[in-house]
Amino acid sequence: MATTTTAPISVSSAAPAPQRRTIAQQQRLWGWVFISPWIFGFLAFTLFPMIASLIFSFTDFTIGDPISFIGTTNWERLFTDPSTSQALFITFRFAVVSLPIALGLPLIMASLLNSKVLWGKPILRVLFYIPYMVPAISGIFIWQNFLNGQTGWLNRLFRLIGIADPPNWLFDPRSLTFALVLIGVWGVGNAMLTMLASMQGVPTELYEAAEVDGANALVKWWRITLPMISPVLLYNLVLTIIGLMQYFIVPYVLSNTTRSNPETNFFNLNLYRTAFQFGEMGFASAQAWFIFLIALVLTLVIFATSNRWVYYSGGN
Amino acid sequence: MATARQTLPQTPAYNTSPYYAVQLRRFAVGSMVTLFTCLFVFVYLLPLGNMVMVALSSQEQLSQTADQSIIPNTAITFTYEGAEYDVYKMPTENGIEEWALINATRRSSEFINTANPEAGLIEWEGSWRTLEPVTKVEFAWDNFGTAWDAINFPRLFGNTLAIAIIGMVGTLLSSICVAYAFARFPLPGKNILFVILIGTIILPTQVTLIPTYAFFAAIGWTGTWLPLVVPHFFANAYNVFLLRQYFLTLPRDLDEAAMIDGAGPLKILLRVIIPQSLPAIIAVSVFHFVFAWNDYFGPLIYLLGKPELQPISVGVQIFNFQYGPRPELVQATSMMALILPVIIFFLAQRFFMRGVVVTGVEK
Numbered sequence: 301m302a303t304t305t306t307a308p309i310s311v312s313s314a315a316p317a318p319q320r321r322t323i324a325q326q327q328r329l330w331g332w333v334f335i336s337p338w339i340f341g342f343l344a345f346t347l348f349p350m351i352a353s354l355i356f357s358f359t360d361f362t363i364g365d366p367i368s369f370i371g372t373t374n375w376e377r378l379f380t381d382p383s384t385s386q387a388l389f390i391t392f393r394f395a396v397v398s399l400p401i402a403l404g405l406p407l408i409m410a411s412l413l414n415s416k417v418l419w420g421k422p423i424l425r426v427l428f429y430i431p432y433m434v435p436a437i438s439g440i441f442i443w444q445n446f447l448n449g450q451t452g453w454l455n456r457l458f459r460l461i462g463i464a465d466p467p468n469w470l471f472d473p474r475s476l477t478f479a480l481v482l483i484g485v486w487g488v489g490n491a492m493l494t495m496l497a498s499m500q501g502v503p504t505e506l507y508e509a510a511e512v513d514g515a516n517a518l519v520k521w522w523r524i525t526l527p528m529i530s531p532v533l534l535y536n537l538v539l540t541i542i543g544l545m546q547y548f549i550v551p552y553v554l555s556n557t558t559r560s561n562p563e564t565n566f567f568n569l570n571l572y573r574t575a576f577q578f579g580e581m582g583f584a585s586a587q588a589w590f591i592f593l594i595a596l597v598l599t600l601v602i603f604a605t606s607n608r609w610v611y612y613s614g615g616n
Numbered sequence: 617m618a619t620a621r622q623t624l625p626q627t628p629a630y631n632t633s634p635y636y637a638v639q640l641r642r643f644a645v646g647s648m649v650t651l652f653t654c655l656f657v658f659v660y661l662l663p664l665g666n667m668v669m670v671a672l673s674s675q676e677q678l679s680q681t682a683d684q685s686i687i688p689n690t691a692i693t694f695t696y697e698g699a700e701y702d703v704y705k706m707p708t709e710n711g712i713e714e715w716a717l718i719n720a721t722r723r724s725s726e727f728i729n730t731a732n733p734e735a736g737l738i739e740w741e742g743s744w745r746t747l748e749p750v751t752k753v754e755f756a757w758d759n760f761g762t763a764w765d766a767i768n769f770p771r772l773f774g775n776t777l778a779i780a781i782i783g784m785v786g787t788l789l790s791s792i793c794v795a796y797a798f799a800r801f802p803l804p805g806k807n808i809l810f811v812i813l814i815g816t817i818i819l820p821t822q823v824t825l826i827p828t829y830a831f832f833a834a835i836g837w838t839g840t841w842l843p844l845v846v847p848h849f850f851a852n853a854y855n856v857f858l859l860r861q862y863f864l865t866l867p868r869d870l871d872e873a874a875m876i877d878g879a880g881p882l883k884i885l886l887r888v889i890i891p892q893s894l895p896a897i898i899a900v901s902v903f904h905f906v907f908a909w910n911d912y913f914g915p916l917i918y919l920l921g922k923p924e925l926q927p928i929s930v931g932v933q934i935f936n937f938q939y940g941p942r943p944e945l946v947q948a949t950s951m952m953a954l955i956l957p958v959i960i961f962f963l964a965q966r967f968f969m970r971g972v973v974v975t976g977v978e979k
Contacts (some may be wrong), residue, residue, distance in 0.1 A: 301827060312835050324802065330881040331801025337790040338813065341850020346816055352827035363833065412653045417646035426965060427657045430664070433957040436910045438950030444665035444668055445943055451678070453686065485660070523969040538818055544798060546820050556933070571822055581826050588822035595820050602928045 339495075356585035363579055374586035384587065387570035390563060395544040398481045402540045403533070405485055406492035411521060415498040425496075432489020440553045443483045444470060470554060473563045483550055491536045498532040500527060530610040538599055545595045548572065567591055671947040674756035674824035678944060689751040693728050703730060704747035706740070712749050716741075759948040766945065767934055769952060776927035777956075779844050779915075780908035786849035787904050788897065794851040796885050800871065816853045822912075829917060842909070843918045843927060849903070855900045862896035863889060898967040902960065909957050928953045 357374050361367045378384055381430065401544035409428050413421060435443065446452050449468030458466035469479035506524050526533075551564040552572065567587070626640050633639065652932065666686075670678070672690035693700040693718035706715040706727065715727040718737060725744045726737045765767065798810060831844045866889065874884050890897070915930045923931065 327801055327881070328803060331797045331803045334801065334881070335776045335803065337849065337857065338794040338851040339809075341790070341847065342812070342816065345847050346819065346824060347825035347852065349827035349831070350819075351828075353823055353825075356826060361830075375786065381835035390733040411655075412649065412656070415649050417642060417649050418653060419646060419650045422965075423654055425658060426962060427661065429961065430661065430683060430958060432948075433715075433906055433909075433955045433961055435929050435932075435957070436912055437932050438953045441950050442663050443934070444669045446666045453662060456686070487664075542818050542820055545823065549779070553933070568822060573827075575826055581830065585826050588820075588825060592820050592823040595818075599818055 306339040309369050332615055353585040353588055357581050357589050358581075359582045359584040361585070363581060367582075370582070374583045375463075375590075377583060378590055383570055384563065384567075386562075387565050387567040390565055391545065391547065394477055394480060394547065394566070395511070395541065397477055398484050398544065399540060401481060401545075402484060402488060403536060406488040406495055406536070408493035408534075409488070409492045409500055411525070413496050428492060429489045431486035434486065435552065439486055440483065443479075443486070444554075447479050447482070471561065473561060476561060476563045480550060491540070494498055494532050494536060495529060498529045502528040527611045531612060533605050534602070534610045538602060541598055541602070542595055545591055621644055638931070667947045667950060670943055671759055671951050672755040672757070674754075674943050675753075675942070675944060677756070688755060690754040692752055693751045694728065696728050696733065701728070702745065703750040705750055706747065710942060717744055720744050720946070725914040737927070756944065759944050760952065763945040767949060768929055769928075769949070771924070772926065772928045772931040773956075775925060775931075776909060776929070778925055779841055782841070782845040782904050783848040783908050784901055784904045787852055787855055790887070790895070791855035791859055791900060792890065795856045795863055796889060798856065798860045799863035800868075800889075803879075809949060813853045813856060817857070832918065835841050838918050839922050840918075841918075844914050855903070856904075858900055859893065859896055862893050866892050869935040895967045898964050903958060903966045906957055 339603045358369055358371060359367045360373075361372045401431075401464045412418060413425055413428065431439065446454055447469040449455055449466075449471065454471075455466040467475035469475050492585070502525060503584070504529070507520055510520050510524060546568050547566050548568040551566045555561065555564045555569065568591075571584050571591070574580050574587060620711060648733075669686055677688045677690060692714075693702050695701075695713075696716060696718065701716040701718055703714050706713050708758060714730045714739070716730055717725055718728055719726040720731075722743060722908050724741045727740050728737060729735055747968045794815075798806065800815075805810070828843075833836055837843050837846075869893075870888050871884050874888050879887065883969060909927075910930045911927075915927050919926045919930065923934075927950075932946070932953065
């Protein structure tokens, strides 16, 4: 013990320059050791598969069959295949309808939970977060039950307030999108949590200064809270859009459990069918890259315009 | 402040505080906000109430007409001369009595007064269909047992737990190391690597799905848990980000003190960094646990046709395919499946919120 504590000091006083360099080199070596799991994981599970799927998209790859290159056939098929364009339309329509709710609802919830005057915050916080912990599959079954045309509580409530003929949510193609939006409101727990966490990080001096100037609660929320949490709003906006492009579980379970509704043909479900039911891995890879490029363009557009509305207090 | 306290006991019924109006206003605003939030939560959690009520209903109760009460109830029957008869609410001069319907015809029917069966059959003029049946609340608790046995819940539960815990260990081991590297070590190009790391958060999984699946199929891992747990041993961007942000808030003085005492990087990680970062580590553990508990797509494609290895999320579907529509069993299983994650969140939430709050500040 004594030798190890004295050794660096005595050595550094004797020959400081070369020894310090080896410590820095050692530190760097340790750094590479610690970071290596991610480097390996990134190469094996992200970069390599991405390149592979790009290559697959130019082949007729089917599991078990020999692969041959077929040029841009898969990519041309994307634009002629009616199922793909229908899936893209359904996915975008749903994204446009549910994006405001997927961001607005957690913002309202986080603002309520962040309110200074609210009582019983710990229990309310858990209650707001419970739906997010419900296993997705259970959540879908719970909503199927809740949205049941005859016995579901939602339609009972509608009949109670005098709407005699409420829609049969999950079976009627016209109301399905709204039903899916309703199911989606249970998935906002994480967005709420990150927004709440960043609201709690807003310096209280800002609010105190605003109070001195006579600002009311709404003005403080609009002028201080929103700008201060705008980086987290940007983060959630991007993640929500990516999530909507990947929307899968709900339409998959619905298409299995209710009678087939063409309105559940979301892009990712269509991709799953192409790959795992029809085994056309090559065409499915082209579909995957297509939706990836769309998501990438959307993300870049958002980032490019974000400096107009996102405020970084640190200045970066 | 001291004088105000002294004067208070003398005039207990009168609030002398100069801020009385402010206090009153704050109380009013507080109760309004709380009331609104409670209403909001009530509506938000309404489907859960629906789930509980269906999970506690028997098959017969569910097949009754739609305009039944939302609480599961069963018609009461009355045994008369060895046979069972339905009981109805009958308005009489003694108030409402419970009469059992013995012989039903359209215009008039014969009843027995359940309170006084010795009086024999009573002829009643009128349509018995206009009468309201007497019901009692009856919960079908045995749905849970039926569902438990039918899907072999202990096996599904054990599978889910094993997949979640192995993956959790993997992601903790690897993410802590990687976050430590990003937070403390001078690496060339570290900033670029960090941007790439964050970039993988917004990468849609489809684009890597097919080669990854083909790769796992080629090395014979499909039909095992390996594709579901092994990738977690190679760190995950979200967890690394969360932990790195937390590690950056820890003062470097302690690291340096330990280094002067001769501790190597591994020892500093184990003795200095990890003990100080428990909130963030618990947050990452809970996030992974909830993720694994809910993960559906992975088990669906990798454990296809292997029911003995499937977790709850995939196994639960059997009710919709094999047993025909049995909503009460589906809802009972849903209830059983969400109990453990909710308990874990309750237990962990104190640490967990601290971990998320601190990491949230940094971004």
